[in-house]
Amino acid sequence: MKGYPEAVSRLIDAFARLPGIGRRSAERLAFHVLRESNDEADALAHAIMDAKTKIAHCPICWNICDATHCSICSDARREAAIVLVVEQPKDVLAIEKAGSFRGIYHVLLGRLDPLAGVGPEGIVLQPLLARLDDSTKNAQSVAVEELVLGMNPDLEGDTTALWIAREASKRGVRVTRLARGLASGSQLDLANPGVIADAIAGRTGL
Ligand SMILES: [Zn+2]
Incomplete structure (x- = not known):
């Protein structure tokens, strides 16, 4: 075997790009995902996409928020x-x-x-x-x-x-x-x- 199947390599590469995750940790995470049920893997994928699509940066303070402005910048008090x-x-x-x-x-x-x-x-x-x-x-x-x-x-x-x-x-x-x-x-x-x-x-x- 020359290496992992392509889909596994891509998953390892994706984890390895995360901050603080080295190659070996990325492999461990990838094989953890492979062992999980489809539902669990699906929940992980959805959580990532949900965070990406529903969370933005407040245009004033750049904190993360899920509305047009964050609750602190919007608070007149x-x-x-x-x-x-x-x-x-x-x-x-x-x-x-x-x-x-x-x-x-x-x-x-x-x-x-x-x-x-x-x-x-x-x-x-x-x-x-x-x-x-x-x-x-x-x-x-x-x-x-x-x-x-x-x-x-x-x-x-x-x-x-x-x-x-x-x-x-x-x-x-x-x-x-x-x-x-x-x-x-x-x-x-x-x-x-x-x-x-x-x-x-x-x-x-x-
Ligand atoms: Zn703000």
């Missing part, structure tokens, strides 16, 4: 002048769980990583600058007064924070950063709600 910038949708979830932040968000969907070739065009930075430049592009058409930087405290997070801070200060927008109750290198989505609430309350100027 939120303080739209304060925008907390995070790397991923899961960070929004973690901060919302802490329950003490009343502003709104901007999700970068990544961070600057010059060594890996990710520059400003590779993440959602231009739409953030557009929100600063034009209040009609922000939620409730409110001008942004403060950016709270919530990037993870590591090299790439710091690089991203500095880039944003420079652009924001050119535009006269106040920039603060979450207080470092979060241990260096810690991930926002793994921090407990009390630590996140303290980090928001104790945010410092940059």
